[in-house]
Amino acid sequence: METRIEKIVHGGYGLCRLEDGKVCLVRYGVPGDVVDIEYGEGKGTVFGWIKTVVRPSEKRTEPPCPVFMRCGGCDFQHVKYEYELEAKRGIVKEDLKRLGGLDRIPELKILSSNPYGYRNHAQISFDRRGVFGFFARDSHGLIQIPDEGCAILDPRINDFLKKIRDRVQFNRRGSFRIRTGFDRVYKKGIPGVDDDKYCIHKVCGLTLRTGIDDFFQINRYLIEDWIEVIRNYIEPEKNDILLDLFCGSGVIGLAIAREVGRVMGIEGNGRAVKNARYNSQQNGIGNASFSRADLYGSVRDLEECNKVIVNPPRAGLTEGLIDVLVEINPQIIVYSSCDSSTFSRDIKYFLTRGYMLSDATVVDMFPRTRHVEVVGKLVRF
Ligand SMILES: C[S@@+](CC[C@H](N)C(=O)[O-])C[C@H]1O[C@@H](n2cnc3c(N)ncnc32)[C@H](O)[C@@H]1O
Secondary structure, X not given: OEEEOOEEEHHHEEEEEOOXXXXXXXXXXXXXXXXXXXXXXXXXXXXXXXXXXXXXXXXXXXXXXXXXXXXXXXXXXXXXXXXXXXXXXXXHHHHHHHOOOOOOOOOEEEEOOOOOOOEOEEEEEEOOOOOEEXXXXXXXXXXEOOOOOOOOEOHHHHHHHHHHHHHOOOOOOEEEEEEEOOOOEEEEOOOOOOOOOEEEEEEOOEEEEEEOXXXXXXXXXXXXXXXXXXXXXXXOOOOOEEEEEOOOOOHHHHHHHXXXXXXXXXXXXXXXXXXXXXXXXXXXXXXXXXXXXXXXXXXXXXXOOOEEEEOOOOOOOOHHHHHHHHHXXXXXXXXXXXXXXXHHHHHHHHHHOOEEEXXXXXXXXOOOOOOOEEEEEEEEO
């Protein structure tokens, strides 16, 4: 049937309506498109797919990657970047309304940079024929990285992949990890090539060591701007005691440490904790300490502090952890999240515990994909 795409919603789908008014979600639908679709069955929202774009929206653009729509890596290469940002802001706003229960949402600022060549990290699969690439959308089929490289990867990774393509004997199935640090490409798992144990980054004047397998923010252009948003929201002062939860290798806490009295980082990955300690020592920071704890486990108490930063995985926080946090009565809590739905759910719980969202910024850490980072400032009301 022919229909019109109204907007882009959570998950990156285009939303349209069927003849009976039912909502149908269509991958790759762009607001303003008139499309001929097929759709599945279901009681509530149904999923559809585009057979033909009858009249393309003016928000469309030509995707630079020849395997876009087959590869599972990107969702929005066919949409003009200004509109992708607008759509992401709309999705976060909608989540805060619907899942966060907020009727007054602070103005959502948006921070972005070059939408291509930004990714400093990739997990690449290979097969016995030496084909390597990313998983296809919705399957484990392998989509080969085109000769011109992957459009969102740091060009240094693409150059490296070109070099190993003919030199390495891939005679089994597997995967390897590749990252770029400040100086070069770091790798693990390439057959016959020595593994790196660490990756070295330079961020906010610090030299930081992270484990090759451990978490590090993937957008090489936006890391410092993102930390600046967090820093502004935390309003650092000399007497502050700052708790950095889910601190990884310490990047946020260490970047702010010189402006506060003390930083205490907590993280579940023991290797990351060791690297955070190493990083504070190597950078001559004497007021930061790091410890290991399972923050999704039964955390009963946390050290006294007056300001907190939380940067959890997609799953967000637990009510138990929020209860413990609220118990220490911090003046400011800055919450950075890569999932606006769990972020909004948690904001709703914070509201029941006396904290409100005073400011928020959408940081487009993952351009051309449906993912986005949200940083929120919570204060007592
Ligand atoms: C989004 S990352 C943020 C890391 C760090 N703030 C950064 O920007 O590099 C989330 C971190 O949570 C940690 N994590 C995951 N599960 C955890 C748990 N149960 N307890 C404590 N930390 C956990 C991960 O190891 C990871 O370092």
